Amino acid sequence: MRSGLPIMLAVTALLLLTFVVPSRSIAIEPESSLGVVYADGRATEDVPLYRVDESTKEYYLSAYDLARIFRATKFWRPGARKLALRIGQRRYLFTIDTRVVMVDEETCLLHVPVRYVEGDVMIPLVFIPLGLAARDEGGLDYDSSRLLLVVGSPRYNVESITFLNDESGSKAVISLTEELLYHVDSETPGLLRIKIYGGKLNPRKFTISEPRGLFNRVRAEQTSHDSYLFFDVSGSARRFRVNVEPDRESGKYNLVIYLEKGELPEIPDADFSPRRMVEIFEESERKVGPLKLVAIDPGHGGIDRGKIGASGVMEKDVNLQVALMLADALRERLGVDVILTRSEDVLVPLDKRAEIANSAGADIFISLHCNGWFHPEANGVETFFLAPARTEDEVRLANEENLSLKYENPSMSSREVSEIQFILWDMVQNEYISESSELAEIVQQELGSRLGIRNRGVKQAGLKVLKGLKMPAVLVEMGFLSNPEEEHLLTTYEFRMKVVNAIVDAIIKFQERYATAGG
Numbered sequence: 001m002r003s004g005l006p007i008m009l010a011v012t013a014l015l016l017l018t019f020v021v022p023s024r025s026i027a028i029e030p031e032s033s034l035g036v037v038y039a040d041g042r043a044t045e046d047v048p049l050y051r052v053d054e055s056t057k058e059y060y061l062s063a064y065d066l067a068r069i070f071r072a073t074k075f076w077r078p079g080a081r082k083l084a085l086r087i088g089q090r091r092y093l094f095t096i097d098t099r100v101v102m103v104d105e106e107t108c109l110l111h112v113p114v115r116y117v118e119g120d121v122m123i124p125l126v127f128i129p130l131g132l133a134a135r136d137e138g139g140l141d142y143d144s145s146r147l148l149l150v151v152g153s154p155r156y157n158v159e160s161i162t163f164l165n166d167e168s169g170s171k172a173v174i175s176l177t178e179e180l181l182y183h184v185d186s187e188t189p190g191l192l193r194i195k196i197y198g199g200k201l202n203p204r205k206f207t208i209s210e211p212r213g214l215f216n217r218v219r220a221e222q223t224s225h226d227s228y229l230f231f232d233v234s235g236s237a238r239r240f241r242v243n244v245e246p247d248r249e250s251g252k253y254n255l256v257i258y259l260e261k262g263e264l265p266e267i268p269d270a271d272f273s274p275r276r277m278v279e280i281f282e283e284s285e286r287k288v289g290p291l292k293l294v295a296i297d298p299g300h301g302g303i304d305r306g307k308i309g310a311s312g313v314m315e316k317d318v319n320l321q322v323a324l325m326l327a328d329a330l331r332e333r334l335g336v337d338v339i340l341t342r343s344e345d346v347l348v349p350l351d352k353r354a355e356i357a358n359s360a361g362a363d364i365f366i367s368l369h370c371n372g373w374f375h376p377e378a379n380g381v382e383t384f385f386l387a388p389a390r391t392e393d394e395v396r397l398a399n400e401e402n403l404s405l406k407y408e409n410p411s412m413s414s415r416e417v418s419e420i421q422f423i424l425w426d427m428v429q430n431e432y433i434s435e436s437s438e439l440a441e442i443v444q445q446e447l448g449s450r451l452g453i454r455n456r457g458v459k460q461a462g463l464k465v466l467k468g469l470k471m472p473a474v475l476v477e478m479g480f481l482s483n484p485e486e487e488h489l490l491t492t493y494e495f496r497m498k499v500v501n502a503i504v505d506a507i508i509k510f511q512e513r514y515a516t517a518g519g
């Protein structure tokens with residue numbers, strides 16, 4: 001009897017707690033947790049991680065937790081479906097159902113989109129390595145295999161490296177938080193070695209594997225006392241000069257390595273204009289107006305037959321027939337005008353396709369294709385938007401679809417065609433990337449849920465046909481012609497109608513979102 005009272009009290013307390021403690025707004029159960037260790041004295045914590053999408057294994061964390069970890073200022077505009085976090089000196093702008101995160105004026109692409117679940121914005125965990133650690137935000141140390149994050153621990157005094165190129169040569173600007181001594185040698189021809197005494201840097205951030213002007217490559221090493229930077233220098237660099245220059249704006253120092261092409265009378269002054277700050281939500285102005293004109297692009301045509309199925313079905317024919325059905329459905333159901341990049345069996349160059357859509361002033365662009373692979377088992381539907389390819393499969397597809405270029409320009413080698421990939425990345429117009437990513441999500445959602453074939457998800461790739469378009473644009477791979485079952489499906493009216501209805505409904509949803517998002 002004596003022990004009865006404490007137990008009852010404990011039970012009552014428990015019951016009270018269950019009702020009083022506000023539960024997190026997320027309806028889904030956490031699947032794992034991220035261990036967060038703080039160097040600023042805050043208590044170590046486990047932050048819940050969620051799987052938001054059945055289609056992907058990627059973990060997500062709540063924007064609420066992310067903001068707290070990084071002491072970020074939050075700006076949330078539900079109408080525009082945008083969340084901005086000010087972390088350190090940078091502004092990160094997330095848009096729901098989009099993979100693109102705007103970092104000031106740059107874009108950062110994630111593998112999976114930001115989601116909105118039960119009142120909470122969910123941020124893919126990969127944002128921490130790709131968005132924050134890659135920019136050395138808050139001195140992060142992130143271990144993806146152990147799901148462990150150390151915030152603010154390593155105090156780097158060698159912060160970043162940037163490159164500037166002009167006709168006289170190239171320079172690498174290394175930002176130092178304090179004035180440090182250095183030593184340069186170039187005993188090995190073509191290799192410049194710089195030791196920074198007492199330097200502390202994040203080697204990953206300083207490792208550059210593609211050429212930047214006269215710098216071919218950069219490798220960094222960190223010892224317990226000093227930092228080393230190894231510059232692989234182009235043969236056309238005639239001389240080098242290294243200087244430490246105070247940066248009055250920031251109170252920091254710049255270690256500048258000049259590489260010059262020839263004998264020049266003067267070494268140009270370093271240009272350290274302060275970074276332009278962007279006002280919050282500057283780009284939240286709507287880029288998508290009410291839809292009036294939709295461009296439909298049936299892939300391939302003429303001598304470029306595209307993929308060919310085992311029983312001889314040609315991609316160029318499927319693409320055109322579905323495109324014509326889609327055009328009718330859009331006119332009827334949406335009352336919009338439609339422009340086709342081709343309406344018969346002819347070869348239209350990839351550049352020309354973008355030009356047709358641009359000069360007509362199309363509001364969105366839908367390119368229709370069929371997939372193919374060596375193994376007949378490969379199957380499913382996927383939607384692409386223009387962005388650098390992230391996976392081998394995305395690279396493969398971009399190469400294959402860009403092969404149309406070979407028909408336009410028979411002298412072009414496959415290698416040249418595949419190099420277009422890299423050129424494309426430079427040319428990606430960031431302006432519509434967010435909208436394209438969102439359109440791709442909606443289109444793929446509709447296709448994936450209705451076609452009854454495997455949902456391969458949204459992909460990103462450097463697709464030539466989407467380049468230069470001044471509107472949101474996606475490319476749909478409706479199914480695999482190399483898969484006998486799908487080859488058959490692609491010839492049936494029912495399956496084609498499902499594709500058409502899915503795309504029309506997706507366009508309606510896309511339009512509604514932008515209509516309600518306001519200006």
Ligand SMILES: [Zn+2]
Nearest residue numbers: 299306369370
């Ligand atoms: Zn194709």
